Amino acid sequence: MTALVIFLIVLLLFIILVQLGRVTELSAKIRGEEDAEEQGNNRTALWLVIFMIAFLVFCIGSAYYYRNSMLGYGPLTSASEHGWALDNLFNVTLVLTGIVFVLTQILLFWYSYKYRHNKNRVGAFVSHNNTIEVVWTAIPALVMTFLVVKGLIVWNDVMPDVDPSEDVIEIEATGYQFAWDIRYPGPDGKIGTKDYQLINPGLNPLGLDFTDVKTHDDFIADKIVLPVDKKVRVRITSKDVLHNFFLPHFRVKMDAIPGLPTYFIFTPTITTADYRQQLREYPEWNVDQDPADPEAGTRWENFDFELACAELCGKGHYSMRKVVEIVSQEEYDAWKAQQNSFYFSSARNSDVDPYKGQLLDIDIANRSKEFDAKFIEALKAEDADDRIVRLDYVTFETGSPNLTADSKYELDNVIKALKENTTITTEVSGHTDNTGDAAKNMELSQARAMAVMQYLLDNGIDSSRMNAKGYGQTRPVADNETEEGRQQNRRTEFKIISQ
Structure with missing residues (x-):
């Protein structure tokens, strides 16, 4: 029994020695991993600092490089009166937030470097710091208040509506x-x-x-x-x-x-x-x-x-x-x-026009301008064929010499021109297309020319200053084979004979 106990004691000592060896070996390995971890932490912290420097240089450098392509800088200044106030607001905001951006990036990466893991450093527990809390609350609050107030001032300057009396x-x-x-x-x-x-x-x-x-x-x-x-x-x-x-x-x-x-x-x-x-x-x-x-x-x-x-x-x-x-x-x-x-x-005159088929005041005004332009051109013309003013808006009832009601607006333009140019003598001519009998067309064109002249006589133009002549279908200005051409040939003209 004694021998067995001694054997067991020896065996236990052997086991203890083996385990102590293993513990020593594990301790050595652990110490090596700690060293490797510390080296890794040092490298990471160093690269973070390098990244911080490269990142800030890139941000500032790219802004400088593209300065002439960014709104508000270089040539791309504001093209409006209020734009300068907005640019100033943006620049002030950029400066303040830019300072915060640069400082926070520096602190973020510098603290990552400075406070990297170190087995010899003992972490300090700080539950709170009234001074720091007041500072990091008060300063941002003041800056934000400044930016908000400045923004409201700019907004109120930019956004008021115009006064009804303003020229705008x-x-x-x-x-x-x-x-x-x-x-x-x-x-x-x-x-x-x-x-x-x-x-x-x-x-x-x-x-x-x-x-x-x-x-x-x-x-x-x-x-x-x-x-x-x-x-x-x-x-x-x-x-x-x-x-x-x-x-x-x-x-x-x-x-x-x-x-x-x-x-x-x-x-x-x-x-x-x-x-x-x-x-x-x-x-x-x-x-x-x-x-x-x-x-x-x-x-x-x-x-x-x-x-x-x-x-x-x-x-x-x-x-x-x-x-x-x-x-x-x-x-x-x-x-x-x-x-x-x-x-x-x-x-105009489409299905969405509530005045379809009606003559409006602006139509009359536009027709007057159109006539004045044609009349001035005819006065300046040297060739007799160019001294003719076509009365596009003088129309008649179908197959009749009776003037339509709207014709008076164009004829009033003729009367105004003749009264302003008292030395002018004229010929009023009527024309038809080639539809129907030529003799009847000649008769109709003469009657229509006479109707126009009679309107001028009734409104104060002396008969010695004008005559009326119908040409029927003998002087077409377009192809009578088409409806559009025939419509152009059915016309009344006002020709300046002398001035």
Whole structure:
């Protein structure tokens, strides 16, 4: 038994020695892993510092490199009166948040380096620090209060509506998938009303209410043209989904919301031509617009202000671009004079026209301008064949010499011209197409010419200054084989014989 106990004691000692060896071996391995972990922590902390430096250099360097391509810097300064206030607000915000950004990045990565794991360092437990908590609460609160107050001041300066007595141009922008319709007022300076229930995709896409005479001279432009240094009020709306009226160079951005009209007011301060010259001074804008096509010119030569949609409104969102051109007042007036009324060019006498078949005051005014232009041209003409004024709006009852009621407006223009030019002698001539008997056509044309002359006599024009002659079908000006040609041949003319 004693031998067995001794054996067991020896065996136990052996086992203890083996386990002690294993513990020693494990301890050595653990000490090596700790060293490896410490080396890894040191490397990670060092790379974090390197990344911080590279990251901050990249941020600051890229901002500097692209400084002449960013709004508000270099050549891309504000092109509107209010834009400077917005740029200043943005720059102040950028400086303050930029300082915070740089400091927080430095502290984040520096603390990762400084407080990396170290077996000889004992962590300190700090439950709270009143001073630090006050500082990191008070300072951001003061900065945010400053930015909010400054933002409210700028907002109140930028967003007030115009006074009814102000001299302002008002236009309307209607967004839809995927384009903009830009409506201008005509000579009356007022935009007419519209009603979405009146929308007709082919004849009245905006739903203009043509019973409101203010819509009659409104026109829809293919681009936005505005005079420099003139306040502009833009009515903004949408026909379908949410869009955004965005003029980046003018610092204009406002949602276009279906059923909820919005607006924006701004004053352009520089013409497109002058802005291009401003860009010309910078090398970034002197490169070719299209490297594959040297004839395309440089970037500054091809620059245009633009209207874009800043709302993701569907797959065609990218195509909602429209050119904005800022010009002098004289150029704007000339451009506007060339535009055609949407009502008279597209909707007049169509199924959406509530005045279909009726003569309007503006029709009479336009006809008067048209006659005056033709009369002046005839007065200046040297060739006798060019001294003829065609009276397009003098018409007769079918097969009769009786004047229609609307003919008097054109004849009143003739009377006015003759009274203003008292030395003129004239011939009133009647013409027909070749339909029917030639002799009867000659007789009808003579009777119609006499009817016109009689109207002039009744309104104070002396008979010695005019005569009437019918030419029947003998002097066609178009092909009698077509209805359009025959209609042109059925005409009344006013010829200047002497002056």
